[in-house]
Amino acid sequence: MSFTLAIVGRPNVGKSTLFNRLVGKRLALVDDQPGVTRDLREGDARLGDLRFTVIDTAGLEEVTDESLQGRMRRLTERAVDMADICLFLVDARTGITPTDEMFAEILRKRADHVILGANKAEGRAGESGVLDAYALGLGEPLRLSAEHGEGMDELYHILRPVADEFSERAEADAPETDLDVSDDAPEDFTPSAKRPLQVAVIGRPNAGKSTLINTILGEDRLLTGPEAGITRDAISVSLNWLGTPTRIFDTAGMRKKARVTDKLEKLSVSDGLRAVRFAEVVVVLLDAAIPFEQQDLRIADFAETEGRAVVVAVNKWDLEEDKQDKLKALRTGFEKLLPQLRGAPLVTVSAITGKGLDRLHDAVLRAHEVWNRRISTARLNQWLGAMVEAHPPPAPGGKRIKLRYATQAKTRPPGFVFMCSHPEDLPASYTRYLVNGLRDHFDMPGTPIRVFMRSQNDKNPFKGRKKAPPSKLRKHLQGRKAD
Incomplete structure (x- = not known):
C-alpha cells in the first residue's frame, strides 16, 4: 500500500522544487515570486525503492477570512488532514519566523506524522537556520537542498519505516482472492482504471473551469472564486465520472498573447498547452x-x-433567460466561425448547479469513440468510388488526376492515405470535399481528420528510361527509305 506525503510550509520555501525532484519531472511551476502554487497538485513520487503519492500545497499564511489567501490556507489544511505524512519545510537561510512557529503548533494537533525539513541548507549560510529549527519542537530537522538534491538519502531512511508500516497494514487488510488476471487481452482504447480517459478543460479566464471540475468531483478540490486567473498550474484530478475512469486536467485561463506579459502567466499558459x-x-x-x-x-x-x-461546452447556462433563441444563435455561430470542427458536440451546462453534466459526459465519450475509430479498407474504397463518380477530380493543365485507392493509416485522430496520380496538383477544395464526405458517410462529426495524398509508382518498366539508339537494321531500313 502506498502512502501520501504532503509538503507544507510558508510561501517560497521550496515546496514545488522539492515536489518536482520527488516526481522526477518539472510538473509544478517554480518561480522566485512567492505564492506561485495555489491548488493542490498530486504526483507519483519515487525515492529509491519507495513509491508514494506526494502533494504540493499552497504556502501557509496567517489569514482565515474568505480572501484568496484564506481559501488557499483551507485547501492546504485539507491536504494535511488527508495525508499520511506531512513534510513541514522551513527556509534555513531565512530562519524560523513567528509564522513557522504558529503552523508548527497546528501540525502537532492535526497531523499524525510530521517530518521537519530545513530547505536551502546547503553551505554555511543555512547552518544557523537549521539550529533554530530545533525550537519548533518537531524533532531533529532534516537538512535539505531541493534545488541540488541534497538530503534525499536521509529523507529515504526516515520514510522507510513508515512505508513498511503501511505495507504491513495493507497485507493484513487485503482480501484473499483466487482470480487469475491475464494481460493477454487484446489492446483497446476503452477507458479503464489502468488507462483512464484523459480530458483537458480549457478556456478564457473566469469561464468556470475549476468550478465545473469541482461539481463533477462532488467536492471543492480546486481553488475557485470571483477573481479571474486563480488557476496557475495545470492540475490533474482522477475520478470515476458516471462509471468512466477519467483523469481531468484543469488549466489556467488563456488570454490573448499580446496581453500576456507577466512571466508567471506565460508559464501558466505554457503548462495548460502541455496538458492539451x-x-x-x-x-x-x-x-x-x-x-x-x-x-x-x-x-x-x-x-x-x-x-x-473537441467538445464545446457553454457554461453559466442557468443565467440565460431566452434559452431557445440563445441556443439557436450559438449553433449558427459555431457552424460559421469554427467550420474545421463541423459537427462537434455543443453542450450547454451550468457548473454551479450541475445541470447538463450528464450530457457533457455522453458527448465526451462519443468524441473519444470517434477519435479512436478505424474503418476497413474495403469500406473506404467502396465509398471512394462513389465520391469520385459523383464528383471526379479536376484535370489541371489537361492532366487527369486518378484516385486509385484509400486506406486508414492511423487513429487518434483518424488519418487516411489516398494513392493518386499527380498529388501535387490536387486542389485543396477537393481534399475538403473528401474530408467532409468521410465525416458524413462514416459518422465522424467534429473530430480532426488528417488526409495524406501519395503518388503511386507507375509499373511501366520503360518509364523514365532514355531513348535507346537505333539498331543496325533500323538504320539500314531508314537509309533505303531515303533512297
Whole structure:
C-alpha cells in the first residue's frame, strides 16, 4: 500500500522544487515570486525503492477570512488532514519566523506524522537556520537542498519505516482472492482504471473551469472564486465520472498573447498547452454571456490543430433567460466561425448547479469513440468510388488526376492515405470535399481528420528510361527509305 506525503510550509520555501525532484519531472511551476502554487497538485513520487503519492500545497499564511489567501490556507489544511505524512519545510537561510512557529503548533494537533525539513541548507549560510529549527519542537530537522538534491538519502531512511508500516497494514487488510488476471487481452482504447480517459478543460479566464471540475468531483478540490486567473498550474484530478475512469486536467485561463506579459502567466499558459497535448478529449469551455470571442476561436482551433477530439461546452447556462433563441444563435455561430470542427458536440451546462453534466459526459465519450475509430479498407474504397463518380477530380493543365485507392493509416485522430496520380496538383477544395464526405458517410462529426495524398509508382518498366539508339537494321531500313 502506498502512502501520501504532503509538503507544507510558508510561501517560497521550496515546496514545488522539492515536489518536482520527488516526481522526477518539472510538473509544478517554480518561480522566485512567492505564492506561485495555489491548488493542490498530486504526483507519483519515487525515492529509491519507495513509491508514494506526494502533494504540493499552497504556502501557509496567517489569514482565515474568505480572501484568496484564506481559501488557499483551507485547501492546504485539507491536504494535511488527508495525508499520511506531512513534510513541514522551513527556509534555513531565512530562519524560523513567528509564522513557522504558529503552523508548527497546528501540525502537532492535526497531523499524525510530521517530518521537519530545513530547505536551502546547503553551505554555511543555512547552518544557523537549521539550529533554530530545533525550537519548533518537531524533532531533529532534516537538512535539505531541493534545488541540488541534497538530503534525499536521509529523507529515504526516515520514510522507510513508515512505508513498511503501511505495507504491513495493507497485507493484513487485503482480501484473499483466487482470480487469475491475464494481460493477454487484446489492446483497446476503452477507458479503464489502468488507462483512464484523459480530458483537458480549457478556456478564457473566469469561464468556470475549476468550478465545473469541482461539481463533477462532488467536492471543492480546486481553488475557485470571483477573481479571474486563480488557476496557475495545470492540475490533474482522477475520478470515476458516471462509471468512466477519467483523469481531468484543469488549466489556467488563456488570454490573448499580446496581453500576456507577466512571466508567471506565460508559464501558466505554457503548462495548460502541455496538458492539451497529453489529453485525448479537450472540452473548450465558453461563457454563455460572451461566447465565441476571438480568443475562444483561437483556443478551439489550437485543440483541433493538435489533433485532439473537441467538445464545446457553454457554461453559466442557468443565467440565460431566452434559452431557445440563445441556443439557436450559438449553433449558427459555431457552424460559421469554427467550420474545421463541423459537427462537434455543443453542450450547454451550468457548473454551479450541475445541470447538463450528464450530457457533457455522453458527448465526451462519443468524441473519444470517434477519435479512436478505424474503418476497413474495403469500406473506404467502396465509398471512394462513389465520391469520385459523383464528383471526379479536376484535370489541371489537361492532366487527369486518378484516385486509385484509400486506406486508414492511423487513429487518434483518424488519418487516411489516398494513392493518386499527380498529388501535387490536387486542389485543396477537393481534399475538403473528401474530408467532409468521410465525416458524413462514416459518422465522424467534429473530430480532426488528417488526409495524406501519395503518388503511386507507375509499373511501366520503360518509364523514365532514355531513348535507346537505333539498331543496325533500323538504320539500314531508314537509309533505303531515303533512297
